[in-house]
Each structure stands twice: as C-alpha cells, then as structure tokens.
Amino acid sequence: MIGKLNHVGVATPSIDESVKMYRDLLGATSITDKWAMPEQGVWVCFVNLPNSQIELIEPYGEKSPIHGFLAKNPKGGQHHICFEVENIYEARDALVAKGATVLGEPRIGAHGTLIIFVHPKDMGGMLVELMETPKDAHH
Template identity: 55%
Template sequence: MKLGRMNHLGYAVPSIEAAISHYRDVMGATDIEEPFDLPEQGVKVCFVNTPTDSGMNGTQIELIEPFDATSPINNFLEKNPQGGQHHVCFEVPDIATAREEFEAMGKRILGPTRIGAHGTPIFFVHPKDMQGMLTEIMETPKGDH
C-alpha cells in the first residue's frame, strides 16, 4: 500500500451553518461549497477548499452534520458535543486493489465499499488498525491529479 494524496479532513459538527460561518468569518475561507445531503451515508456535507500556491487542489475540510437521528456520526457528537476531527481521507488509484491490500494486512474494513461525497468509491478502515484515526480511503476522482 502506498500513501496517496490527502484529500480531506472530516470534521463532525452539530451545525453545518455555524461551522460555515466559523470558517468564513474567523478563518477567512473564501471557497466554501454549497452544503448537500448525503442521506445514504446519514450526513449533510459541506466542503471548505483550502488555497495553495501551486495551482493544485488544496486539502479540503469536509464538514459533516448528522442527516437524521440514525446518522452514524451521532455517537461521535454525543461524546464531542462541540464537534471535532472525525476522519482523515487519502486517495488511491484503484479502490478494489486498496481494499484487498488492507484486508491482506489484517486491517478491519468498516462496511462495504460505497460511493462517497466526491462521487467516487470509498471505504473506511477501523481506527484501532490505523493509529487511532478513522481513515477513509477513496478512489482518486477522475480529472484530479
């Protein structure tokens, strides 16, 4: 397994609108995408794009708010009511190969491979197998570098 580009840091938040205000008004973010619902994953999502000097895509901050009472991030927010870092996401060129390699190393995959917020296949690796951090693995979106 070769480490790919970090695509985003996921932050669970109790209010996506309050988090957007924070990144815009306190952190000076100017490139904030429109929030959208991802009910199949139980979340509402908004991406904050960070700038770079190279013209390449910067790392994104993914704000995730529970979609409803069945959201998988509700447990996280119960323990962290103000929100906090939920996961880190790395890109791979081929999701099926990456999953096979993680499984061959004995890493626990959480659930099936599914389509994530970027419209590409993803899976999550258990934090106990990843130095304590829930890790999302995503196939590099077409057209990205």
C-alpha cells in the same frame, strides 16, 4: 499506496455555524453549499483550501453514524481523515491481507468515487477513509 490527503472530515452539530467560523474567523473564501447524503446519514459541505479540503459533516436523520461522535464531542471535531488511492479494491484487498478491518463494501462517497473506511483500531486511533482519486481535476 496512499496518495494525497484528500480531506479532513470534521463533525459539527451545525454546518451553518461552522461555515461562519471558517468564513468569518479563519477567512476561508471558497465554501460549497451543503447537501444531504441520506444513505450516509449526513449533511455535507466542503471548505476548499489551495491543496486540500475540510469536509464538514452534520447528522442527517436519527440513524446518522456521527451522533455518537457528537455525543462525546458536543462542539464537534476531527472525525476522520481521507487519503486518495488509485484503486479501491486493490487497496481494500491489501489492507485485509495485512489484517486490517475494513468497514463495509466499497461505495460511492461525497466526491462521486469509491470509498472505504478502515477501523481506527488498526489506524493509530484514527478513522481512515480511502477514496479513489477523482478523474477530473475538480475535487
């Protein structure tokens, strides 16, 4: 079912500070501007690597779902991991049929394709995002 490791989601108290770290300390050369996703409660920015991406997420608004994570991990850290799938509904149905807890209905994610999240209790302690592979090559 799962295809590429699309990205690792990394929570941070400050995307601006994280961008400096990736650029100045790790020498990353392709980093997008940040933008707000109010419906997800996060600011988002991507560090592009040759084969995958780091998705930096910073809380947007008081109801951001990552406040809890940052309270436990004030410096930030790995928040989720995202694998590509061909069809989000088929993936969701297959997981539910096997007893996994899928969080919410499929919705549009930061890459413009449908995503779901699977509960860490069923995923070896990791919050797993599944996303439909974008149809264009630029992702």
